[in-house]
Amino acid sequence: MKFNDIIEILKDGLKLKQQENWDNSGLQIGNLNSDIKKVMLTLDLDKEAVQFAIENKITLIITHHPFIFNNIKSIDFNTYDGQLIRDLIISNINVYSMHTSLDMAEYGVNYELASKLGINSYDILQIIDDNDLSGYGGISNIEPINIIEYSNFVKKSLNCNFIKLFCDNDKKVIERVAFCGGSGSEFIEDAINKKADLYITGDIKYHQAQDALKNNLAIIDAGHYYTEYHSLKIVQNILKEKTSLELFLIERNTVSEIII
Numbered sequence: 001m002k003f004n005d006i007i008e009i010l011k012d013g014l015k016l017k018q019q020e021n022w023d024n025s026g027l028q029i030g031n032l033n034s035d036i037k038k039v040m041l042t043l044d045l046d047k048e049a050v051q052f053a054i055e056n057k058i059t060l061i062i063t064h065h066p067f068i069f070n071n072i073k074s075i076d077f078n079t080y081d082g083q084l085i086r087d088l089i090i091s092n093i094n095v096y097s098m099h100t101s102l103d104m105a106e107y108g109v110n111y112e113l114a115s116k117l118g119i120n121s122y123d124i125l126q127i128i129d130d131n132d133l134s135g136y137g138g139i140s141n142i143e144p145i146n147i148i149e150y151s152n153f154v155k156k157s158l159n160c161n162f163i164k165l166f167c168d169n170d171k172k173v174i175e176r177v178a179f180c181g182g183s184g185s186e187f188i189e190d191a192i193n194k195k196a197d198l199y200i201t202g203d204i205k206y207h208q209a210q211d212a213l214k215n216n217l218a219i220i221d222a223g224h225y226y227t228e229y230h231s232l233k234i235v236q237n238i239l240k241e242k243t244s245l246e247l248f249l250i251e252r253n254t255v256s257e258i259i260i
Contacts, residue, residue, distance in 0.1 A: 001243055003060060003094055004032040006039070010062075013238035015106030016098065017134050023100040024066045029085065030094025036060045039239060041232045042250040043225060045095065049250055050084050054091050056248065061088075062235065064109075064228060066097040102231060104134045109181035112231040114138050116157045117179060117200065125178050125194070126187045137180030137187055137201070139194050147172040147198065151220055154200060158226045161257055166209035167218040174198045174218070181227040192217050202227050225253040 010016065019025040038058040042049050045067040053061055067084070076082040088095060102108040114122050125137030145153075147167050155163045177198050178191035184201030185208045191199040192215045199217055202224035212219050229251060236249050 001036050001245060002032075003030065003034040003036050003096075006036060006060065006239070006243065006245070007032070007096065009242050010098070010235060010238060013242065014098075014102065014108055014234065016101045016108070017104040017106075017129065017132075018101065020100040020128070024069050025097050025099045025101045028063075028067045028095035028097055029088050030060075030096075034059065034092075034094050036094070036245065038246045038248070040248040040250060041235055042252070043229045043232065044254045045084065046254045047080070047084065048252070048254075050087050050093070052248075052250065053093050054087065058093060058248065060094045060096065063095065063097045064099060064102060064232065066099050067095055098235075103136060103181065104128060106134070107234055109228055109231045110136070110138050110179075112234055113179055113181045113200075113227055114140070116230055117154065117177065118142075118157070119177070119179075123194075125180060126190050137178060137184055137190075139176065139178040139191065139196055141176050142174065144173050144175045147174055147218055150174050150198070154220055154222060158222050158230070160222050160226045162259060163223070164204070164221040165218070166204065166213060166221070168213055172197070172218060179227075181231070182224050184227075188212050188217070188219075200227070223253075223257075225255065229253075 036059050039060045040053050040058045041062050043064045045063050075085050077086050119140045122138035122140035124135040125139050126135045128135040151165045174197045176196050178196035179200040180187050183203035200220045204221040
């Protein structure tokens with residue numbers, strides 16, 4: 001199957017959105033006319049992922065986070081990324097990334113995170129496109145529940161090793177939840193303005209949590225990886241349904257966590 005045909009299937013199935021101007025989604029390495037038989041899905045590209053692809057004769061790697069994000073001024077084989085680029089090209093492995101296009105997709109990161117949280121219907125937290133009202137994150141009302149009980153549910157549902165709960169009242173009742181996959185600290189103000197009781201995302205800093213608590217907003221930092229990687233299963237399911245490709249889903253956090 002042609003590389004480009006696979007991407008068209010995903011664009012239609014996921015309802016991908018236009019990437020942000022600062023982003024670098026799309027073709028990273030390769031040729032859109034390549035013939036593809038085996039596809040690997042992974043959140044990030046690293047040495048272990050590339051080695052797995054080489055050993056299993058994979059011809060297309062689809063990532064969420066772009067492998068190439070900034071302008072490349074040189075390819076030094078003595079560097080980590082330089083070695084990956086060399087190995088990918090030598091092994092004829094194509095790389096394609098769906099970053100903000102998947103974050104804002106109708107059936108992307110927002111959708112799957114909401115599903116994991118048991119939320120069937122939600123409004124977009126931060127609207128980027130006024131025409132189709134797409135954007136980042138979501139917000140929804142839920143059945144009232146104690147903050148500790150709900151936090152335990154979130155940890156289990158997202159398969160987290162641990163979570164960070166920023167809350168100054170363990171008796172707090174949650175009725176309105178905002179969420180955003182990945183690093184969503186920039187949308188804390190949106191969660192406050194839209195009267196959320198709790199905001200679930202990743203990569204929260206100390207003073208950001210402090211500001212949220214001043215505005216009666218509790219925060220769960222469930223981690224960047226754990227709030228995003230579940231969306232790859234939607235990609236896998238679409239390709240499984242629409243193609244006869246051999247698929248490999250890599251569920252591995254490339255940022256090692258050691259709980260001491």
